[in-house]
Amino acid sequence: MLNKAQLFRNAAVCVSLAATWSLGADELNMRTGVTDISKAVYDLHMIMLWVCVIIGTVVFSAMFISMLLHRKSRGAIPATFHDSLKLEFAWTIIPMAILIALAIPATGTLIEMYDTGGEELSIEVRAYQWKWQYKYLDEDLNSTFSFFSNMSTPKDQIYNKEAKGEHYLLEVDNVLRIPTNRKVRFLITSEDVIHAWWVPDFGIKRDAVPGMLNDLWTLVNEPGTYRGQCTELCGKDHGFMPIVVEAMPEADYDAWYLKQVAAESARIEALSKTFSADELMLEGEKVYASFCASCHQLDGKGVPPVFPGLAGSSVAVGARDEHLRLVYEGVPGTSMAAFGKQLDAAQLAAVVHYERHAWGNNTDDITQPRDVINLFSAP
Amino acid sequence: MNAVLESSHDAHHHGPVNTGLKRWLFTTNHKDIGTLYLWFSFSMFLIGGVLALIIRTELFQPGLQFIEPEFFNQMTTNHGLIMVFGAIMPAFVGLANWMVPLMVGAPDMALPRMNNLSFWILPFAFTMIISTLFMPGGGPNFGWTFYAPLSTTYAPDSVTFFIFAVHIMGASSIMGSINIIATILNMRAPGMTLMKMPLFVWTWLITAYLLLAVMPVLAGVVTMMLFDIHFGTSFFNAAGGGDPVMFQHIFWFFGHPEVYIMILPAFGVVSQIIPTFARKRLFGYDSMVYATSSIAFLSFIVWAHHMFTVGMPLAGQLFFMYATMIIAVPTGVKVFNWVSTMWQGSMTFETPMLFSIAFVILFTIGGFSGLMLAITPADYQYHDTYFVVAHFHYVLVPGALFSIIAAVYYWLPKWCGRMYDESLGKIHFWLSFIGVNVTFFPQHFSGLAGMPRRVPDYAMQFADFNMISSVGAFLFGFSQVFFLYVIIKAIKSGQPASDRVWEGAHGLEWTIASPAPYHTFTEPPVFDDSEVHS
Numbered sequence: 001m002l003n004k005a006q007l008f009r010n011a012a013v014c015v016s017l018a019a020t021w022s023l024g025a026d027e028l029n030m031r032t033g034v035t036d037i038s039k040a041v042y043d044l045h046m047i048m049l050w051v052c053v054i055i056g057t058v059v060f061s062a063m064f065i066s067m068l069l070h071r072k073s074r075g076a077i078p079a080t081f082h083d084s085l086k087l088e089f090a091w092t093i094i095p096m097a098i099l100i101a102l103a104i105p106a107t108g109t110l111i112e113m114y115d116t117g118g119e120e121l122s123i124e125v126r127a128y129q130w131k132w133q134y135k136y137l138d139e140d141l142n143s144t145f146s147f148f149s150n151m152s153t154p155k156d157q158i159y160n161k162e163a164k165g166e167h168y169l170l171e172v173d174n175v176l177r178i179p180t181n182r183k184v185r186f187l188i189t190s191e192d193v194i195h196a197w198w199v200p201d202f203g204i205k206r207d208a209v210p211g212m213l214n215d216l217w218t219l220v221n222e223p224g225t226y227r228g229q230c231t232e233l234c235g236k237d238h239g240f241m242p243i244v245v246e247a248m249p250e251a252d253y254d255a256w257y258l259k260q261v262a263a264e265s266a267r268i269e270a271l272s273k274t275f276s277a278d279e280l281m282l283e284g285e286k287v288y289a290s291f292c293a294s295c296h297q298l299d300g301k302g303v304p305p306v307f308p309g310l311a312g313s314s315v316a317v318g319a320r321d322e323h324l325r326l327v328y329e330g331v332p333g334t335s336m337a338a339f340g341k342q343l344d345a346a347q348l349a350a351v352v353h354y355e356r357h358a359w360g361n362n363t364d365d366i367t368q369p370r371d372v373i374n375l376f377s378a379p
Numbered sequence: 380m381n382a383v384l385e386s387s388h389d390a391h392h393h394g395p396v397n398t399g400l401k402r403w404l405f406t407t408n409h410k411d412i413g414t415l416y417l418w419f420s421f422s423m424f425l426i427g428g429v430l431a432l433i434i435r436t437e438l439f440q441p442g443l444q445f446i447e448p449e450f451f452n453q454m455t456t457n458h459g460l461i462m463v464f465g466a467i468m469p470a471f472v473g474l475a476n477w478m479v480p481l482m483v484g485a486p487d488m489a490l491p492r493m494n495n496l497s498f499w500i501l502p503f504a505f506t507m508i509i510s511t512l513f514m515p516g517g518g519p520n521f522g523w524t525f526y527a528p529l530s531t532t533y534a535p536d537s538v539t540f541f542i543f544a545v546h547i548m549g550a551s552s553i554m555g556s557i558n559i560i561a562t563i564l565n566m567r568a569p570g571m572t573l574m575k576m577p578l579f580v581w582t583w584l585i586t587a588y589l590l591l592a593v594m595p596v597l598a599g600v601v602t603m604m605l606f607d608i609h610f611g612t613s614f615f616n617a618a619g620g621g622d623p624v625m626f627q628h629i630f631w632f633f634g635h636p637e638v639y640i641m642i643l644p645a646f647g648v649v650s651q652i653i654p655t656f657a658r659k660r661l662f663g664y665d666s667m668v669y670a671t672s673s674i675a676f677l678s679f680i681v682w683a684h685h686m687f688t689v690g691m692p693l694a695g696q697l698f699f700m701y702a703t704m705i706i707a708v709p710t711g712v713k714v715f716n717w718v719s720t721m722w723q724g725s726m727t728f729e730t731p732m733l734f735s736i737a738f739v740i741l742f743t744i745g746g747f748s749g750l751m752l753a754i755t756p757a758d759y760q761y762h763d764t765y766f767v768v769a770h771f772h773y774v775l776v777p778g779a780l781f782s783i784i785a786a787v788y789y790w791l792p793k794w795c796g797r798m799y800d801e802s803l804g805k806i807h808f809w810l811s812f813i814g815v816n817v818t819f820f821p822q823h824f825s826g827l828a829g830m831p832r833r834v835p836d837y838a839m840q841f842a843d844f845n846m847i848s849s850v851g852a853f854l855f856g857f858s859q860v861f862f863l864y865v866i867i868k869a870i871k872s873g874q875p876a877s878d879r880v881w882e883g884a885h886g887l888e889w890t891i892a893s894p895a896p897y898h899t900f901t902e903p904p905v906f907d908d909s910e911v912h913s
Contacts, residue, residue: 030760030827037756045757052747060740062718067736072658072725079723082660091715092708099704102754107697109756114693129533158836160442168441169838193529194623196688196763200829205759207689209624210528211617214690231688231763231831233522235529236448239834303449305515306535335533 031200034222034247038203040109047105051098113204116217119185121178127188127195127208127230128342129335130237130294134176136260137187145264148342149174150290151240155298158240170227172244173290179253180220188214192337196232199245207232220247235335237294270346271369277353280367284354287347292355295335300359307335311359320365324352324375345372394897404499407491409476410895414794415498416473417787421863423465423505424780428856430458435818435852438845443836451835452520453512459523463641464548465505467775470783471644472555475583478790479559481888481895482577484568484904489561497554504547511537522833524634527615527626531607538608542601549594556587556594563587568887570906574668577886578661581668582647585675589636589643592679596633600626624689631682639678642742642774643671645782646713649735651886652789653717656732657724658883660911663716670709670716677706687758696755703753707746714743729881730804734785737777737812745773748823763833766826772819776855777812784811784862791866792880796894797873803865810858817851885910 032042070076124135124143135146149172156162158169165171178184188197190208198205202218220226228243248256275283289298295307302309310316315323327348330338339348346369353367395402395411406412434454437445446454476494480487488494511518516535519525530538563584567576576584603626606612613619615626646667654661661667683691683699691699717739726732748770752758761767792798821844826832830841837845876893887910891899 028824028827031829041756041760044754045751045760048751048754048757052750056743056747059714059718059743063721063736063739066718066721066724067726067728070657070722070724070726072727076723076725078657078659078725080659081723082662082664082720084663084719087715087719088663088666088712091712095708095711099707103701103704106700106754106756110696110700111693113756113759158443160444164441164839167838169836193533194526198831200760203756203760205688205762209617209689211622212624212690228829229831229834233452233526233529233833235520235533236452238452239448239831239836306449306517333532 033201041203120182122185125188127190130241147174170242176245179250183219186216195234198231199228201226280350280353284350287351345369348372409488413473413477420470427461435849439849448835453518456519484887485566490558497551504544507544545601549598556590559587568906578650579647582643586643593633593636600629631685635682636678641779645779648782648786652735655883659724662719670712673709700755731785731789733808734781738781741777764826765822765830769822792876799869814855821847
């Protein structure tokens with residue numbers, strides 16, 4: 001009875017599937033995308049699909065005809081043939097010819113994808129557990145400015161405490177912005193484990209491998225927001241490191257770029273400032289939420305024994321410089337990264353101050369950017 | 380002297396020397412060991428299935444409802460490891476143990492004591508793997524492909540137990556394959572030349588060579604991991620001058636032939652069953668042997684198609700794309716030969732035949748998506764999405780697993796002397812067939828729409844397909860519990876089976892009594908052309 005009920009449910013689901021099919025083909029097939037490459041890839045995909053459908057139809061039809069006609073219950077007498085050199089020859093040569101015909105356009109598209117020269121802008125994509133860093137590079141490949149891009153979907157949506165938004169799991173705090181109509185080159189690498197950077201609408205995907213610099217390029221024709229995800233298992237929050245790219249009209253992009261360059265000089269100024277305890281707590285809480293909370297948790301309790309808690313921990317209420325050093329240098333051989341590479345002195349000061357004063361931690365010290373600079377600039 | 384001869388003579392015609400637990404612990408009898416392998420793999424199949432259902436339960440709806448991401452990763456990893464190394468591989472070794480000596484007319488495996496050892500170390504390996512789930516820090520959580528440095532620098536402490544368990548499994552497989560090769564090459568009945576061997580024997584001979592070639596590579600790569608973790612080397616640690624990509628090259632040099640290790644014996648099984656129920660000799664026996672050998676050879680030169688996105692030079696990408704596409708040729712030959720075997724036969728559709736026909740159709744669908752994945756530019760869009768999950772489940776579940784189920788229905792009457800209930804078998808088939816397609820077909824769509832694999836949660840647009848997939852998974856899972864019932868019912872109270880069992884069956888295994896006596900072919904049988912059919 002249960003089986004019947006389940007069969008019935010499956011049949012109902014199949015009908016709804018067919019309905020979806022007729023409504024929105026987008027959810028059933030690869031996206032065409034918005035670049036010449038993604039369209040070429042889509043075409044290859046469709047050619048392959050149709051070749052497979054045609055071959056499948058021929059082979060399966062022969063099977064079904066045989067199953068219908070050559071059954072014992074219809075009095076079929078088995079034939080005695082069991083070999084044919086001609087046939088074996090034919091079904092070796094014909095598939096071979098089909099494969100060669102398919103390999104030609106595939107080779108062409110692949111060669112195009114590897115043509116990385118002539119870019120007008122280079123962006124370094126650096127992967128971390130579990131976020132992306134985007135560095136806009138100048139002509140000598142030095143960073144002009146950079147920022148991190150974290151998933152911005154609230155935990156309450158993930159744990160079903162509030163309704164899920166339109167871009168659930170595919171939204172970030174800082175969007176990667178690129179201009180349309182200009183060839184953009186991405187240099188991809190990782191700081192910890194292997195990740196993969198994928199924007200389906202651009203038709204490009206490449207692994208971010210520690211110690212290796214992969215390159216990719218794209219040229220987007222249509223302005224818009226395009227979303228992708230990390231596609232290489234990278235640990236606990238692999239499912240929660242989306243990629244959002246906004247392709248902007250050239251003039252808008254240039255204006256945005258100039259604003260970022262100005263903000264960068266303001267950031268460098270902040271490194272020599274002295275902040276009040278309240279300012280540090282406020283900034284520290286923000287930094288903590290984006291960089292620390294995925295392991296040590298927002299409530300500072302961690303996930304022992306893998307990710308230790310910070311509330312009342314010997315580090316967070318111990319000697320200040322040791323605490324700073326641990327955050328700055330990380331703990332080799334564990335998931336604790338060297339945040340000296342990710343955060344500037346003002347952010348490090350704020351987050352360490354925050355950790356030493358949040359969740360009932362109550363040290364009487366204050367940490368300023370210059371403390372960080374002094375500690376790590378000493379020879 | 381006479382008394383000694385008498386007693387050994389008695390042993391040949393009676394059951395096992397020991398009884399109870401001792402019989403199974405100390406047995407060197409290929410039938411007992413085959414039975415042990417089969418029951419072991421079935422229990423692993425159920426455990427791996429439970430893990431799969433935990434995964435599908437969490438993925439039933441978007442959001443995190445039941446388990447945390449950390450635990451989810453342990454589920455995907457252990458599901459893969461247990462199904463590949465605990466369920467599929469030992470099941471085929473079990474079939475080889477039971478059937479290879481019966482099919483070639485040998486009294487037992489060539490190395491019976493080693494046979495005992497190669498089985499009995501397996502339960503230890505898997506007890507160890509499963510126990511890691513209860514250790515502080517959790518079990519392996521880095522995927523069954525255990526890419527470094529996630530599986531070295533960033534791994535939980537239990538990774539060392541995982542490495543040890545992989546070593547034990549590898550040793551077991553190597554011993555098993557040595558035994559199979561030695562048996563096939565040395566113990567065939569007079570008159571059975573290589574090109575007259577049943578195709579199941581042929582495919583296992585080739586599989587055994589693949590195992591011998593690649594299991595040491597797997598052992599090597601896990602040993603390098605062990606050194607990176609405990610002895611300060613930097614094989615895969617970029618900070619120490621190592622290369623994480625090298626891990627993938629070594630792993631897939633093992634991993635790709637491993638894929639064929641799980642499918643070649645399935646080709647063999649299906650090539651036995653289809654001729655029996657079509658009542659017609661296998662079409663193109665010679666080309667089947669050559670196609671299997673070519674697939675085995677090609678399996679060594681296509682490994683990097685698993686790594687198209689890792690960042691290889693253009694020439695490398697092109698080579699691996701072309702080499703991978705060529706595999707479609709010998710695989711196609713096999714499918715065409717099976718269809719030609721059915722053509723103008725006189726078919727009946729008992730349960731083993733149903734599973735075999737489903738194998739041919741659904742495996743071919745898995746082959747088609749494999750061909751699509753071979754096209755490098757398109758692979759960038761498919762890579763590490765649910766499209767890949769759908770692809771390899773199509774070749775492993777209605778592929779390898781269906782062939783194992785077909786083999787069990789086909790040979791069970793010979794093993795226990797009783798028939799299964801045909802209508803129950805057919806119900807099992809239809810439930811499995813519907814379940815497998817409802818589970819895995821929608822995953823093609825979610826993959827094309829952009830859903831990455833190995834994620835515990837997903838964006839809203841993937842919700843419908845995941846729900847359908849989860850419903851199918853439960854249907855499929857419970858139909859395998861039903862399978863257990865059908866088998867136990869057959870063993871306990873099935874109708875007695877005849878010696879030949881199936882009207883169209885040919886081969887030495889059908890010339891002995893049902894159930895097969897504890898010792899068979901103590902004297903070499905006569906092998907003539909009337910028993911050749913595949």
